[in-house]
Amino acid sequence: MNVAIITGASSGIGEEFVRQVARQTKIDEIWMIARRRQKLEQIGKTVKKSVKVIAMDLQIKDNIKQLEDMLKKEKPSIGLLVNCAGYGIRKEFSKGSLEEELGMIEVNCISLTALTYLCLPYMQKGGRIIQVASAASFLPQAGFAVYSASKSYVLNFSRALNKELKKSEIYVTAVCPGPVDTDFFLISDKGSKMPSYKKYFMARTDQVVRKAIADSNRKKSISIYGVSIWLLRFLTRFI
Ligand SMILES: NC(=O)c1ccc[n+]([C@@H]2O[C@H](COP(=O)([O-])OP(=O)(O)OC[C@H]3O[C@@H](n4cnc5c(N)ncnc54)[C@H](OP(=O)(O)O)[C@@H]3O)[C@@H](O)[C@H]2O)c1
Structure with missing residues (x-):
């Protein structure tokens, strides 16, 4: 059984990964991970693929241990791992709560690293790992x-x-x-307004995910959707 594991599967980019991966004939089952069980179940019902709903908070270390035990028990043959769960809070560092600031590191970095480590022994030859970073990774951002x-x-x-x-x-x-047009901004911009110029560069989840899967199939180490973001990456090398 060829399994795909997708975190952040309950909305936005992760949900779109579930939909597009479900259309791939080589994947037999999708393990969907996020906190909102109901959302995961709703999405799972709409795809024509066997799904396993794993409702858990990736910020909690015991849950990562639970995943490790599940992998040991089921020994899946993993063809694809997509680490998509993540969030951002746009606020000056000293004005945010410590819990929020550390939470971003726990979900965006620690759980991603742990899942990658734990899934590796079960990955097939030719397997793919897709890690959802951001154009925000290109340079330091005050306020974020x-x-x-x-x-x-x-x-x-x-x-x-x-x-x-x-x-x-x-x-x-x-x-x-x-x-990308998702619920991300409901969380990130609660504290302040999203810079208005960003609206002009807003992409759709299907565009970003299609490009990501195509780039992963081509064994590319980075996937960037859109000319403006390519240009941004190029310019940040000189800033
Ligand atoms: N939207 C953008 O503009 C943009 C741009 C660049 C990169 N990204 C990255 O894309 C990824 C997906 O974001 P999105 O735009 O699709 O936003 P989103 O719709 O808010 O999705 C975030 C996903 O992460 C899950 N998640 C968050 N905290 C979690 C936790 N503690 N444990 C388990 N799951 C958790 C959420 O599920 P639950 O709430 O159900 O747990 C949800 O499925 C993130 O890593 C984000 O940093 C987004």
């Missing part, structure tokens, strides 16, 4: 300091891991979207 730093971690970790795993024929792609 911990989030952009957490995504720089994801980008650098993924690129290095891609090199390490090539000999095992496992390929890692870091996805670096600019603004």
Whole structure:
């Protein structure tokens, strides 16, 4: 049984990964991970693929242990891991709560690293890992300091891991979207307004995910959707 594991599967980019991966004939079952069980079940019912709903908070260490035990028991053959769960809070560092700031690191970095580590022994030759980073990873961002730093971690970790795993024929792609039209902004901009210029660069989830899957199939280490975000990456090398 060829399994795909997708975190952040209850909405936005992760939900779209579930929909597009479900159309791939080589995947037999999708393990969907996020906190909102009802949302996961609703989405699972709409795809024509066997799904396993795993409702859990990835910020809680005991839940990661539970996942480890599940993997040991079921020994799935993993063809694809998509680490998409994550969030950002746009606020000056000193004005946010410590819980919020550390939470971003726990979900965006620690759970992503743990899941990658735990899934690796079960990954097939030719398997793919897709790590959802962000264009925010390209340079430090005042007012979004911990989030952009957490995504720089994801980008650098993924690129290095891609090199390490090539000999095992496992390929890692870091996805670096600019603004994407999802619920992300309901959480990130509660404290302040999203910069209005971002609205002009807003992409759709289906566009970002289609490009990410195509880039992963081509064994690319980075996936960037849209000319403006490519240009941003190029310019940030000089800023
Ligand atoms: N939207 C953008 O503009 C944008 C741009 C670049 C990168 N990204 C990245 O894309 C990824 C997906 O975000 P999105 O835009 O699709 O936003 P979203 O719709 O808010 O999705 C976030 C997902 O992460 C899950 N999640 C959050 N905290 C979690 C936790 N503690 N435990 C388990 N699951 C958790 C959420 O599920 P539950 O709430 O059900 O737990 C949800 O499924 C994130 O990593 C984000 O940083 C987004």
